[in-house]
Amino acid sequence: MKKILKHDRLIITIIAIITLFFAFQLPKIEIDNDIMTFLPDSNKSVIVNNKMEDIFGSSENMIVAVKVRNGNIFTSKNIKLIDQMTEELEAIKNVDEVTSFSNSDYIEGTSEGMVVEELVKEIPESESEITDFKSRLLSWDFYKNNLYSNNFKATQLLVSLKDGISAEQEDNLYYDIKEITNKYEQENLTTYIAGTSAINVLLGDKMIEDVKYLIPFIILILFLALFLFFRKILPVILIMLTVSISTIWSVGLMAMLGIKMTLVSTVIPVLLLAVGSAYGIHILSHYYDYLAAEKGKISLQRRQEIVMKTVDSMGKPVLLAGLTTVAGFGSLATSKIVPIKNFGLFTALGILVAFIIAILMIPALLLVINRRNNNSNDRNYSEVKHFEKLIIKLHNFYSQKSISLLLIIFLIVIVSLVGMDKIIIDSPLINMFKENTEIRQADKFINNNFAGSSILTVLVEGNEKGSLTNPEILKSMEEMQNYLMANNQEVGKASSISTFIKRMNRVMHYPSTAAENNQEAAGTEKQDQQNSDGESSSFYKGSDNNAESGISSFYSNSEKESSAGTSSFYSESENSSETSSSSFYKEDQSKQSEQNNSEAVIENKGPDTKNNLSEYELVSLLNNALAEADSLNLSSEEFVGLINKKLNYKGAKYNEIPYDLSKYPVQNRQGLKNLVSQYLLLYSGSLDDMINDQLEPDKARMLIQLNNPSNIVTARIKQDILDYGKENFPENYNLSVAGHANMSLAANELIIGSQINSIIVSFIIVFIIVALAYRSIIAGIYGVIPLAFSLLINFALMGYTGIKLDIGTAMVASVAIGIGVDYTIHFLDKYHENRLKTDDLHQVTRNTLISTGKAIIFNALSVAAGFLVLLFSNFYPLVYLGLLIAVTMFTSSLASMTILPLILKIFKPKFISKKL
Structure with missing residues (x-):
């Protein structure tokens, strides 16, 4: 080391050049908080999500919710405002499309068949027009809780983003949306913007805000703490220079390699500033102690000798502390969560740089400064005696009450183990923000x-x-949707192609009166009426025999039907073919007899529009509808639905997947499949986000909307989906779960594995380094005992206070080990040095605590103070990270100065008194 430090100016020059190089890289740093960055490409959830997006396109979107402060959304003015907002949002650059009730597709039935039109064709003005619009909106439950809230005071607009836009473009898009929606705040409306893309944008913005304010704050805190400890400006400058250089190197390398900044990596500058100071503190603390021990005038040569003496005496413990700290952070590289892995790697690198700078640059600068101040005769050196009285009292207390201390330690361990069992693992992105x-x-x-x-x-x-x-x-998918909504209150809605097929099936079976009314309301003329030969243009063509006999038009409207009227709502004539209900498929009596009822005939009757209901009929209707309910706990909406179905109001009986052969004029299951295919053929809207092919799909997507972002909830519902599919889906169909909620869950599941792996790796590396340094396996065990104790307290605190194990707190253990091991190493090194001088263990411990204890306490306090700055972060994971690290600094430093000397005194291991 002496040979290296002879080139002090060269050392300073090289470090300065490298620092400038990395400083110029800093502007290149980018921010990325997409959930995809948290997971490796090989993760199953990423693979499935990529596959889903390849088939159905990107699912990136923002949700704009609009609440009416007074009244409800069903006024002409509010409907017009939503329409205007929709148009303005669609005009924003990089917006693919906007879906609202002003431009949504509406599937309707007319006498000609199925019609797909806009839900709002013209802005309703009169009360009757508004009622008609509201009726259309409420007629399909697909819109419920998406286009309107239950209290009718709010609606949503879904803003879909174009594929492949950059983070900067996404950011600009969010603020363009916000600028537009803010204009409508003056129109009795309150707007909210949410969704995964909005979360990503605000994560980035709040991260920049954290870096902008927290780093100057921690620099100020550290500067004041160092000055109060040393009472000199020079050591403060040297230490601040050390940590600043290590931070620039680490973050600059990230920028150079294109590693993007995430929520986790914003902690790197804070951590390096707080932790990197430890090496400089220990070196300069001992340097000034050596100077204070000198008597008389101190010559230049003597000062230079003291610099070398400090490096020699502190070289080993600082090296060991540096290596173990690097190991602690480096263990995070075993994590499968990409941001945590990068955090571990670049923090370890920063710590290594801080150690190198401290052991090379601080001595080099001291040598240069001493030569510059050669004419100074001022001693102005005094031994730093902060905390000395406290340390002596502490030592006197526990040295006389060893048994009591052991009992206290045992009790803390038991209580901590109980608390650990209460830890909750949950890390939804939205919950990272404050309420x-x-x-x-x-x-x-x-x-x-x-x-x-x-x-x-x-x-x-x-x-x-x-x-x-x-x-x-299709029926299995629809039943799974119903099952999920019935058994999980967190499932707000489940929809798929089955939702559309049910609607198509219903409108294709509208009773003739309802269909004709819809036709008249649309202002169109019926076409393809039944001709004189009894032939018609029909949505569905049956067998050749059926074609020859002449299947009626979609809604048969023969004179016979018109004159005969419809049967009663609760009973049907046994001779239904002779009564005059309209029918989807109506066959010639003779042909029907010839087929021996091999094909069913749909009796597509609706409610009687001519005859008044008697009281008895009304009561019978209500009771029969109630009897068909699955339970008595019905909402008014559900009860009305049962009545609609009972009367087949607007085809309510056919609001189903065509599955029952007895209800449809087909001969076999293939006929039902053909029926579905023709529905898709007739549908003029786009179903690209539901199926992969409009005519012959072999892949479909089901959307499950959750009103609770918790990963615990997501895990339960995902398991429900997989279990239901396994037990109830037909053979030859595969089912897999994807989506942002699933990837958040995958990251959550990796946290516990990451936590366990990093702890094990950290302990193993610390054990090996300490064991090798003292050439004793027992020494390795002694090295990890204080760390284990502090981690137990950390996890107990999390369990008892409800602090969740998430993306931030998952790093606490490795950070605590990486930093806390320094205290153990410095104590063991000084204890070993004093143990070689005397067998009086009381005096050995006292001398060790007085010489190195104050540096340990100050280091712990400065690191804790640095991390407590994170309490002012915008994100809960960083707030809790700062709090927990501060606590572990206290417990690990206290453990190294109490538990460690206690067990060294009780067991008297050989390694501690053996000359190395």
């Missing part, structure tokens, strides 16, 4: 008033083209 933030309030509003902002997507795959038109799989 009073705009994004958190927006997410809460949407989850309370709509189906939910957290999305799980289910990919259903068949084994051949067209396999997703099979009624069996």
Whole structure:
């Protein structure tokens, strides 16, 4: 080391050049908080999500929720405002499309068949027009809790983003949306912006805000703490220079390699400033102690000798402390969570740089400064005696009450083990923000008033083209949707292609009166009427025999039907073919007899529009509808639905997947499949986000909206999905779960594995380094005991206070080991030195605590103070990280000065008195 330090100016020059190089790299740093960055490409959830996006396109979106402060959304003015907002949002650059009730597709039935039109064709003005619009909106439950809230005071607009836009473009898009929505705040409207893309933007903005304010804050705290300890400006400058250089090197290298800054890596500058100071503190503390021990005038040569003496005496403990700290942070590189892995690697690098700078640059600068101040005769050196009285009292207390201390330690361990069992593992991105933030309030509003902002997507795959038109799989999907909503209150809505097929099936079976009314309301003329030969243009063509006999038009409207009227709402004539209900498929009596009822005939009757209901009929209707309910706990909406179904109001009986052969004029299951295929053929809207092919789909996507972002909830619902699919889906269909909620869950599941692996690796490396340094396995065990004790307290604190194990707190253990091991190493080194001088263990401990204890305490306090700055972070994971690290600094330093000397005194290990 002496040979190296002879080139002090060269050392300073080289470090300065490297620092400038990395400083110029800093502007290149980018921010990325997409959930995808948290997971490796090989993760199953990433693979499934990429597959889903390859098939159905990107799912990146922002949700704009609009609340009417007075009244409800069903006024002409409010409907017009939503329409204007929709148009303005669609005009924003990089917006793919905007979906609102002003431009959503509406599937309707007319006498000609199925019509797909806009839900709002013209802005309703009169009360009757508004009622008609409201009726259309409420007629399809697909819109419920998406386009309107239950209290009718709010609606949503879904803003879909173009594929492949950059983080900067996403950021600009968010603020363009915000600028537009803010204009409508003056129109009796309150707007909220949420969704995964909005979260990503605000994560980045709040991160920049954290870095902007927290780093100057921690520099100020550290500067004041160092000055109060040393009472001199020079050591403060030297230490601040050391930590600044290590931070620039580490972050600069990240920028140079294109490693993007995430929520986790924003902690790196804070951590390096707080932790990197330890090496300089120990070196300069001992340097000034040596100077204070000198008598008389101190010559230049003597001062230079003291510099070398300090390096020689502190070289080993600082090296060991540096290596073990690097090992502690480096253990995070075993994590499968990419930001944590990068955090571990670059923090370890920064710590290594801090050690090198401290052991090379601080002595080099002292040598140069001493030569510059050669004419100074001022001693102005005094031994730093901070905490000395406290340390002596502490030592006197526990040295006389060893048994009591052991009992206290045992009790703390038991209580901590119980607390560990209470830890909750949960890390949804939205919960990283504080409750009073705009994004958190927006997410809460949407989850309370709509189906939910957290999305799980289910990919259903068949084994051949067209396999997703099979009624069996469509019915299974629809039943799974119903099951999930009935058994999980957090599922706000589940929708898929089955939702659309049910609607199509219903409108294709509208009773003739309802269909004709819809036709008249649309202002169009009926076409393809039944001609004189009894032939018609029909949505569905049966067998050749049926064609020859002449299947009626979609809604048969013969004179016979018109004159005969409809049968009663609760009973049907046994001779239904002779009565005059309109029918989807109506066959000639003779042909029907010839087929021996091999094909069913749909009796597509609706409620009687001419005859008044008697009291008895009304009561019978209500009771029969109630009798068909699955339970008595019905809402008014559900009860009305039962009545609609009982009367077949607007085809309510057919609001189902066509599955029952007895209800449809087909001969076999293939006929039902063909029926579904023709529905898709007739549908003029786009179903690209639901199926992979409009005519012969073999892949379909189901959307599960969750009103609770918790990963614990997501895990339970995901398991429900997989279990239900395994037990109830037909053979030859594969089911997999994707979506942002699923990737958040995957990151959550990796946390516990990351935590365990990093702790094990940290302990093993610390054990090996200490064991090798003292050439004793027992020494390695002694080295990890204080760390284990402090970690137990850390996890107990999390369990008892409800602090969750998340992306931030998952790093606490490794950080605590990496930093806390320094105290153990410095204590063991000084204890060993004093143990070689005397066998009086009381005096050995006292001398050790007086000489190195004050540096340990100050180092712990300065690191704790540095991390407590994180209490002012915008993110809960960083707030809790700062709090827990501060606590572990206290417990690990206290353990190294109490538990460690206690067990050294009780067991008297040989390694501590052996000359190395």
